[in-house]
Amino acid sequence: MTEKPKVAFYWCASCGGCEEAVVDLAEGILDVVAAVDIVFWPVALDFKVHDVEALPDGGITVSFINGAVRLSEQEEMARLLRRKSKYVIAFGSCSHLGGVPGLANLWDRRTIFDWYYHRGPAVAGGDGVEPQEKVEVPEGTLELPAFWDTVKALDQVIDVDYFVPGCPPTPKIIADAVGALLRGELPPKGSVLAGTKALCRECALNETKPEKLLVKELKRVDRTKVDPETCLLAQGILCLGPVTRGGCDALCVKGAMPCTGCFGPLDEVRDQGAKGVSFLSSIVDFDDEEDIRRVLGNVRDPVGTFYRYSLPRSYLMRSREVKDHA
Ligand code: SF4
Ligand code: SF4
Numbered sequence: 001m002t003e004k005p006k007v008a009f010y011w012c013a014s015c016g017g018c019e020e021a022v023v024d025l026a027e028g029i030l031d032v033v034a035a036v037d038i039v040f041w042p043v044a045l046d047f048k049v050h051d052v053e054a055l056p057d058g059g060i061t062v063s064f065i066n067g068a069v070r071l072s073e074q075e076e077m078a079r080l081l082r083r084k085s086k087y088v089i090a091f092g093s094c095s096h097l098g099g100v101p102g103l104a105n106l107w108d109r110r111t112i113f114d115w116y117y118h119r120g121p122a123v124a125g126g127d128g129v130e131p132q133e134k135v136e137v138p139e140g141t142l143e144l145p146a147f148w149d150t151v152k153a154l155d156q157v158i159d160v161d162y163f164v165p166g167c168p169p170t171p172k173i174i175a176d177a178v179g180a181l182l183r184g185e186l187p188p189k190g191s192v193l194a195g196t197k198a199l200c201r202e203c204a205l206n207e208t209k210p211e212k213l214l215v216k217e218l219k220r221v222d223r224t225k226v227d228p229e230t231c232l233l234a235q236g237i238l239c240l241g242p243v244t245r246g247g248c249d250a251l252c253v254k255g256a257m258p259c260t261g262c263f264g265p266l267d268e269v270r271d272q273g274a275k276g277v278s279f280l281s282s283i284v285d286f287d288d289e290e291d292i293r294r295v296l297g298n299v300r301d302p303v304g305t306f307y308r309y310s311l312p313r314s315y316l317m318r319s320r321e322v323k324d325h326a
Contacts, residue, residue: 005061005182008040008052009091010081012067012074013101013151018092019043019066021168025175032178036061040081049077052084060085062181064164068094068101068312069152073145082158087186089177089193090154093167093262096192097272098153098312100167103304105311105318109149153313163192167262167309170248194247198266199259203241203250205231214285218298226256233258233283238299243275262309271314273306 011019025032039060040047052060063085069075082088093099104112117123117130135142154160164177177193180186187193200206209231219236226232232239232253239258241250245266252259265272280299286292299305307314 004037007036008063013070014067014094017168062087064091066091071145087161090163093309095154096163097310102151102312165263199241199244199246272310276306
């Protein structure tokens with residue numbers, strides 16, 4: 001009997017939504033489970049690290065790793081799974097681009113610890129204890145993972161074969177990626193396993209988007225009565241569909257919410273946020289600097305808007321140079 005492909009799942013710095021997305025395959029998960037041999041999946045099955053260590057190098061067919069890399073333990077596990085796996089897939093926005101946890105790169109570790117363990121409202125009056133890497137107890141020394149200064153996307157730590165984008169990836173692109181793997185029909189190494197064109201191309205509202213789109217004001221979606229039949233950008237709602245990779249079937253727009261860019265940039269774009277800023281600047285319909293400032297000033301959180309999923313993979317990477325792993 002032919003051996004089934006061995007598959008591992010691992011969860012780094014993320015919210016858990018990517019693991020939920022695998023379960024969201026619904027009955028499709030039964031086909032996956034029948035076709036593969038799951039050898040490591042800490043969130044669902046009781047395998048231990050030594051089970052992975054005991055496997056031969058390259059013995060896992062594919063490891064799906066979600067989440068950004070923030071802790072020493074996550075980096076160690078990513079390196080171990082890389083060594084043990086034929087293919088590593090960065091699964092979901094945080095692993096692909098750094099994701100929402102990557103916005104923590106606006107601060108360094110010291111600043112984050114100062115706020116969350118000493119000054120923040122949630123700890124006011126607390127004992128000011130910070131996480132320690134080593135604690136002595138009567139039974140011996142307890143060790144906790146180190147908290148790195150910089151959040152990284154997975155391919156900034158290990159070699160990655162493919163990327164499955166999304167926050168979280170949709171059931172369809174997961175099923176397509178697993179199918180391609182099982183059939184051995186993989187694209188060139190380094191490919192993002194999703195669409196190759198901008199999201200607008202698959203959005204049902206695209207035909208209502210004017211050929212030459214210009215905006216005179218930006219509106220907040222939570223303070224606007226959205227017309228679900230008209231392109232959101234044409235209504236003045238900042239939708240990042242023109243600068244985002246397709247493949248999700250415009251899910252958010254179908255729910256009358258603008259695309260925030262979770263599928264990441266297109267292949268030819270290196271910096272998703274810079275591309276978004278440049279796109280917005282190109283459609284603001286004013287020549288006067290004051291007017292331009294007023295319109296762009298309506299983007300309340302520029303980093304969170306344009307780099308929501310990709311700060312670690314941008315040219316900026318983090319707010320300032322700090323010694324990593326300090
Ligand atoms: S800008 Fe947004 S709403 Fe308009 S066509 Fe593109 S994805 Fe659809
Ligand atoms: S519409 Fe945009 S933000 Fe929403 S799932 Fe698709 S790519 Fe992600």
